[in-house]
Amino acid sequence: MLTTAATTAAPRLPAVTASRPGQHAVAERIAETLRLLQDHVAITRRVVHTGEHVYQAGESFGSLHVIHSGFFKTVNLAPDGREQVVGLHFKGDWLGFDGIAAGQYGCDAVAMDTGEVWTVRYDALLAASTAHAPLLGLLHAAMSREITRDRDSLLSLCTLSADARVAEFLRAWADAMADRGLRNDQITLRMTRAEIGNYLGMTLETVSRALSRLSRDKLIAFPERGRRDVQIPDVRALGAYVQRSLSPNPTLQ
Amino acid sequence: MLTTAATTAAPRLPAVTASRPGQHAVAERIAETLRLLQDHVAITRRVVHTGEHVYQAGESFGSLHVIHSGFFKTVNLAPDGREQVVGLHFKGDWLGFDGIAAGQYGCDAVAMDTGEVWTVRYDALLAASTAHAPLLGLLHAAMSREITRDRDSLLSLCTLSADARVAEFLRAWADAMADRGLRNDQITLRMTRAEIGNYLGMTLETVSRALSRLSRDKLIAFPERGRRDVQIPDVRALGAYVQRSLSPNPTLQ
DNA sequence: CGCTGCATTGATATGTATCAAACCGCGTGG
DNA sequence: CCACGCGGTTTGATACATATCAATGCAGCG
Numbered sequence: 001m002l003t004t005a006a007t008t009a010a011p012r013l014p015a016v017t018a019s020r021p022g023q024h025a026v027a028e029r030i031a032e033t034l035r036l037l038q039d040h041v042a043i044t045r046r047v048v049h050t051g052e053h054v055y056q057a058g059e060s061f062g063s064l065h066v067i068h069s070g071f072f073k074t075v076n077l078a079p080d081g082r083e084q085v086v087g088l089h090f091k092g093d094w095l096g097f098d099g100i101a102a103g104q105y106g107c108d109a110v111a112m113d114t115g116e117v118w119t120v121r122y123d124a125l126l127a128a129s130t131a132h133a134p135l136l137g138l139l140h141a142a143m144s145r146e147i148t149r150d151r152d153s154l155l156s157l158c159t160l161s162a163d164a165r166v167a168e169f170l171r172a173w174a175d176a177m178a179d180r181g182l183r184n185d186q187i188t189l190r191m192t193r194a195e196i197g198n199y200l201g202m203t204l205e206t207v208s209r210a211l212s213r214l215s216r217d218k219l220i221a222f223p224e225r226g227r228r229d230v231q232i233p234d235v236r237a238l239g240a241y242v243q244r245s246l247s248p249n250p251t252l253q
Numbered sequence: 254m255l256t257t258a259a260t261t262a263a264p265r266l267p268a269v270t271a272s273r274p275g276q277h278a279v280a281e282r283i284a285e286t287l288r289l290l291q292d293h294v295a296i297t298r299r300v301v302h303t304g305e306h307v308y309q310a311g312e313s314f315g316s317l318h319v320i321h322s323g324f325f326k327t328v329n330l331a332p333d334g335r336e337q338v339v340g341l342h343f344k345g346d347w348l349g350f351d352g353i354a355a356g357q358y359g360c361d362a363v364a365m366d367t368g369e370v371w372t373v374r375y376d377a378l379l380a381a382s383t384a385h386a387p388l389l390g391l392l393h394a395a396m397s398r399e400i401t402r403d404r405d406s407l408l409s410l411c412t413l414s415a416d417a418r419v420a421e422f423l424r425a426w427a428d429a430m431a432d433r434g435l436r437n438d439q440i441t442l443r444m445t446r447a448e449i450g451n452y453l454g455m456t457l458e459t460v461s462r463a464l465s466r467l468s469r470d471k472l473i474a475f476p477e478r479g480r481r482d483v484q485i486p487d488v489r490a491l492g493a494y495v496q497r498s499l500s501p502n503p504t505l506q
Numbered sequence: 507c508g509c510t511g512c513a514t515t516g517a518t519a520t521g522t523a524t525c526a527a528a529c530c531g532c533g534t535g536g
Numbered sequence: 537c538c539a540c541g542c543g544g545t546t547t548g549a550t551a552c553a554t555a556t557c558a559a560t561g562c563a564g565c566g
Contacts, residue, residue, distance in 0.1 A: 098400050106401050143396045480562095519556070519557090528548100
């Protein structure tokens with residue numbers, strides 16, 4: 001079913017439990033980011049509507065983008081036409097890091113909703129960050145977080161069953177909302193089942209079945225007639241569901 | 254079998270074909286990196302032996318590390334004990350970016366071979382890079398490449414069959430060798446089948462079977478008695494194999 | 507020499523993909 | 537206003553890729 005991570009010895013846990021930053025720490029950091037950018041760099045604001053691109057793969061790189069509002073996906077494109085949703089991005093997230101090394105963007109960044117992005121020229125940002133060191137710190141932290149996030153995706157993808165991946169997906173989304181001070185007991189997926197499936201490495205039918213099962217188990221609910229909104233009565237229960245799926249018989253061993 | 258990437262319309266290809274940098278461009282960049290570090294920052298060299306850690310998850314972050322020689326893996330750890338190989342790293346690669354944001358490393362970095370890493374204090378690097386802008390450019394490019402690489406892993410993981418993932422894994426490894434001016438017609442996997450499987454999201458038996466099939470199809474060969482060395486008569490043929498696995502019937506459709 | 511860890515191969519089980527049909531909500535145009 | 541079409545979703549039946557379980561083989565090493 002899935003690749004076991006267990007090795008011979010008992011699993012070694014990270015020395016420090018990986019707790020998320022405090023409730024308002026993230027919101028504070030985002031506010032700080034936007035404030036610093038506004039104060040020290042030339043930014044151009046741009047409203048984007050559903051389906052519009054912030055940038056496209058192949059476009060020559062010159063700017064980074066920070067999400068002021070809205071919800072975005074990044075789609076990685078292979079030369080042979082395969083496409084893969086590799087990231088979901090909310091307020092405060094940066095877009096475009098993958099362009100720095102290559103001199104051109106490697107992904108599409110697509111708005112899933114009406115939103116606003118703040119665009120800063122990369123060279124201007126570098127110039128400003130020599131004068132204001134905290135700016136550079138923010139930039140590096142954002143890139144670092146992006147790397148961590150991608151690796152966490154890799155981990156989920158490789159170690160969780162389809163049902164657990166969907167549960168984990170919802171849990172992570174709810175966490176991202178809570179981090180930003182938004183309500184996380186009800187989230188609006190502005191993605192089709194096919195998009196979710198692409199992101200999670202499964203087919204749209206499997207996503208649909210997983211959601212149905214989660215709903216049957218009362219871990220989520222569909223309040224509206226349409227199935228775009230998902231109610232999450234207890235986010236922690238979703239996490240517990242993921243853990244349970246890892247060790248079906250915790251008492252035995 | 255696998256998640257289809259195809260959407261309704263014909264697949265849109267990246268505007269510019271994603272060609273790798275020229276043969277010696279990478280080797281040149283690596284040499285430049287090591288030279289700049291040596292000239293402008295205090296570095297501590299450290300020889301590490303197989304199985305030793307450069308750093309471990311949870312350790313407090315203070316330094317970045319550049320591989321001078323050898324071969325390393327990074328292993329992501331979940332609080333529940335799952336562990337996942339999320340990256341393989343060769344000469345010139347940086348280690349430790351994931352620690353910047355959190356203030357502590359999020360992965361284990363483990364030597365798979367005897368090698369040498371150059372360690373630089375992060376704050377010293379920042380200080381030096383204000384004086385020497387190219388240093389900062391190198392750092393950002395390295396982080397950017399890391400992000401791109403993780404996303405490419407995600408793409409392969411989600412869109413390729415097990416056999417194709419193994420072929421792609423070997424192809425990418427050979428490319429990394431060629432980039433560094435090393436021979437790429439024969440590579441020494443210093444990983445067990447279990448480690449390869451963990452990295453590629455499959456079991457060790459599936460890795461073994463895939464390698465046997467590739468060998469049967471003459472895409473690879475095992476020159477030695479042991480099966481750690483893999484001969485790759487034609488790297489391009491491996492890429493073609495991956496492509497073929499994507500479209501079994503290229504003439505139809 | 508006989509462990510011991512790793513690799514290979516086979517038989518079988520199972521999770522998820524694939525194929526197919528019906529349903530639903532919604533906008534459009536008669 | 538309703539009929540219709542259409543994209544998206546759900547659900548079922550079946551196929552298939554890969555996991556799991558099991559046995560054997562192989563190489564290095566004390």
